[in-house]
Amino acid sequence: MNVIKKLISIMLIIGICIPLSGCWNYRGLDTLSVFTGIAIDRNEENNNYKLTIEFIDFSETSKKEPSKSQLVEVEGRTIFEAIRNAKRKLAKKLYMGDIKVVIISNQIARKEGINSILDFFARDAEMRETIIPVLSQEKTAKEVLMSNGVDNKIVSEELEKIIRSGWKTTASSKGVNICKTFDILHGKDEIPLVLPAVRCKNNKEKKIVELNGTAIFKGDKLKGYLSPEETYTYLLATNEINRGIITVPLNDSQDKIVLELEKNKTKMSYSYNENRLKIFLDMSSVAKVSEVNFDIDLSKRETIEEFKSAAKLDSLQRLESLINKGKKELNCDLLGVGTMIHKSDPELWYKLREEWDYYIQTMEVEIRHEFVITNTGLTK
Structure with missing residues (x-):
């Protein structure tokens, strides 16, 4: 009887280990369009959301040449629809689990509020809670992603690092992740939502992204800005x-x-x-x-x-x-x-x-x- 029990136990262990021996949903990087940042504007002609998506191009990545990013513009009546429409322009599978920042137009934030925009990012299962919402002080949010990074060629990654390190060193801004942002907007406490504000500055004949204080909200609508000081x-x-x-x-x-x-x-x-x-x-x-x-x-x-x-x-x-x-x-x-x-x-x-x-x-x-x-x- 003991021998039978041992054999059954061994068979169960082997049976359990087999499906755990590898990654069941493995996907190679060469098959993915990895999104790192999204800028959200409005198309004034048809009132659609106009998204500018930064994604990493792994096709020319090597030891000498680090990863580069590319931009693609898409539209849709909703955020989800606009992102899905990106598949019309990108052959590879869309991967949104590595998005660092979501850059929101100040015009949308002031007139419409940001609650409906953030709903998709807080609800989608593939999104990470570490995404940082950011307010663009430029005419459009797109201009931020079209700027250049100083230390990093991927603007979204550079912006995220500036926000996270800047809070501890210069204390001139404040980074709040998407989960905390959603909690503040839907909470019962009178806590004002405070998000990092960014702008573009000229630097050696190039435009670079710069952290420029914070955006202050009342409810989900933008009320104004605080300077870095x-x-x-x-x-x-x-x-x-x-x-x-x-x-x-x-x-x-x-x-x-x-x-x-x-x-x-x-x-x-x-x-x-x-x-x-x-x-x-x-x-x-x-x-x-x-x-x-x-x-x-x-x-x-x-x-x-x-x-x-x-x-x-x-x-x-x-x-x-x-x-x-x-x-x-x-x-x-x-x-x-x-x-x-x-x-x-x-x-x-x-x-x-x-x-x-x-x-x-x-x-x-x-x-x-x-x-x-x-x-x-x-x-x-």
Whole structure:
């Protein structure tokens, strides 16, 4: 009996291993058109979606010559229809599992919203959740894919790397994947959608793609943009970064110091009394001196105190400017105050949300900033 059981077990193991010994849906790269990026515009004549698709051409790939990309333009009444129509122009099988970015026309985002566009990318099984939606600041989204990469000949891949690395180094933009974007658009919290904004710049007689701050949404419609400097302040205020460079002017002169932020913690709280909403931003920053463009004795305590006072004043002015822009120009809950209140006091939130625009416009914001300089980087 034991021998029979062993034989059955061995046969079952062999039977299970056979289908696992190879890739059941193997497809060679030479049989695929691998999409890396899609730019989405409108055809004003027939109102169809007009897609510009970047795909990798593996036909001439070698050790000396890296992969190159090509562009194909297609149209359709829906995003899915337009992508399927690409098969009329491409002989190989379409593969969308390697798309890095989806670049959206600012005109579509402002007039129509982006929810219907992103629905296909969030729903399709072949798409990855790591796709990054991007807003084009050019007249069309197509112009971004028609530009040149500096480090990479595939524009979509270069743009994705710039966004992911830029958030950590320059903190001048913010990358949000397609899954998170869809959650924000369909969530109940008053979190504004913030996506990276890009433009084209001339560089040695060529146009290259450049990250240029962030696009701010109210619901799924574009309200406006934050510059790279404003985006940095926004990320500090919302406690999303703790690194970066701060250039601080001293008095009204040309003298400037550059501080490198080593640590930052921002905590937001509120009070509500007699129909008045007040927000408190408590910031704690630690930085070191990285550059000074004038002669000054950094060994003196009063010098460091002067630097700290200048840094705090500059921070206060930038934060006040950002908050005012959120109220007046963008008319949205830029800092996510509604989400904070909803989490801490749902009953109060249900009371305020019916007139939330009014409270955003009238709320008072008090900024309290503790700033510490730990290292002056003294030179010999």
